Amino acid sequence: MTTILLLGRHGQVGSELETPLAGLGNLVALGHADLDLADPAAITATLARVRPHIVVNAAAYTNVDQAESQRDQAMAVNCHGPAAIARHLKISGGMLVHYSTDFIFDGTRHTPYREDDAPNPVNAYGATKLAGEQAIIASGVKHLILRTSWVYSARGSNFVTTMRNLARTRRELHVVNDQTGSPTWARTIARVTRDVLERRTRNPALCHGVYHLASGGETSRFALAEKLIELIGRDAAAAGFVRPALHAVDSSHFPTPARRPAYSVLDTRKLEGAFGIAMPRWEDDLEAFMRLPAEIPPHQP
Numbered sequence: 001m002t003t004i005l006l007l008g009r010h011g012q013v014g015s016e017l018e019t020p021l022a023g024l025g026n027l028v029a030l031g032h033a034d035l036d037l038a039d040p041a042a043i044t045a046t047l048a049r050v051r052p053h054i055v056v057n058a059a060a061y062t063n064v065d066q067a068e069s070q071r072d073q074a075m076a077v078n079c080h081g082p083a084a085i086a087r088h089l090k091i092s093g094g095m096l097v098h099y100s101t102d103f104i105f106d107g108t109r110h111t112p113y114r115e116d117d118a119p120n121p122v123n124a125y126g127a128t129k130l131a132g133e134q135a136i137i138a139s140g141v142k143h144l145i146l147r148t149s150w151v152y153s154a155r156g157s158n159f160v161t162t163m164r165n166l167a168r169t170r171r172e173l174h175v176v177n178d179q180t181g182s183p184t185w186a187r188t189i190a191r192v193t194r195d196v197l198e199r200r201t202r203n204p205a206l207c208h209g210v211y212h213l214a215s216g217g218e219t220s221r222f223a224l225a226e227k228l229i230e231l232i233g234r235d236a237a238a239a240g241f242v243r244p245a246l247h248a249v250d251s252s253h254f255p256t257p258a259r260r261p262a263y264s265v266l267d268t269r270k271l272e273g274a275f276g277i278a279m280p281r282w283e284d285d286l287e288a289f290m291r292l293p294a295e296i297p298p299h300q301p
């Protein structure tokens with residue numbers, strides 16, 4: 001039986017992966033408290049103990065602004081840790097499924113990024129994620145690097161849940177309209193990861209390399225907030241909801257330590273063609289997400 005080791009089990013994507021991956025084999029799911037990706041000795045000991053055929057790494061240092069001042073820690077988690085896993089799996093004959101980000105691109109394009117477009121991260125987080133990709137590829141391990149974007153889930157803090165809360169409590173909201181991307185539901189990332197792994201025996205050659213995994217379509221953060229407010233207003237349970245006034249601003253209105261790419265839409269045709277998968281439109285996923293009960297508080301270690 002295939003043994004799958006899931007890392008990052010309490011994160012947005014990791015928590016959605018547990019159920020679908022459990023259907024594919026013997027699943028061992030670990031969180032940060034069980035394994036610190038910045039501790040190479042702990043990585044070696046865990047892999048020797050679990051002996052996974054597949055490692056699905058949903059753990060990462062994801063605080064984009066904090067990474068500017070904690071670059072070494074971000075590099076340890078996003079690059080050195082995954083590199084150590086990759087080297088181990090190269091020797092054992094295992095496979096690494098690893099998530100990466102739209103933030104490896106500089107955002108100067110106006111059409112969706114393809115897998116072989118030149119990366120050029122504009123912040124420390126993107127640089128550490130790119131270094132992680134490069135280290136995995138250089139190790140020669142059998143790998144799937146799945147780049148995704150603008151992830152949201154019921155767990156933890158993300159743009160969608162933050163906006164949902166603000167929309168219900170504020171009379172006015174200022175939202176940036178100079179960042180464009182594809183909001184992607186963590187549940188969809190998990191489902192598609194499962195589908196790809198399920199099809200790996202039919203497509204062993206395709207089940208290797210870099211793929212873009214994001215919802216279809218694109219939106220600015222401002223238009224995403226508009227859509228959210230429309231959905232909240234449509235919800236019968238939101239009787240008494242007063243729509244806040246939305247004001248479009250540019251990113252200079254909210255100075256942050258890290259720059260964000262202005263345009264980071266991912267072209268997913270490679271993934272869809274290789275595995276016969278149709279990515280949902282971001283609006284459809286957002287509607288499905290909004291029909292679920294409110295958010296789950298973040299995991300407390």
Ligand SMILES: NC(=O)c1ccc[n+]([C@@H]2O[C@H](COP(=O)([O-])OP(=O)(O)OC[C@H]3O[C@@H](n4cnc5c(N)ncnc54)[C@H](OP(=O)(O)O)[C@@H]3O)[C@@H](O)[C@H]2O)c1
Pocket residue numbers: 008009010011012013014031032033035036037038057058059060061062077098099100101102103129147148149150151152156301
């Ligand atoms: N969030 C996004 O918008 C976005 C966009 C594009 C790509 N991605 C990529 O998608 C993947 C999943 O992201 P996500 O949104 O699910 O992130 P997330 O919710 O922040 O989850 C990441 C998990 O990694 C854990 N972690 C952090 N440092 C660790 C360490 N040193 N050792 C072990 N575990 C550690 C965290 O645990 P603690 O919280 O306990 O530290 C957390 O449970 C990541 O590779 C990320 O780079 C995310």
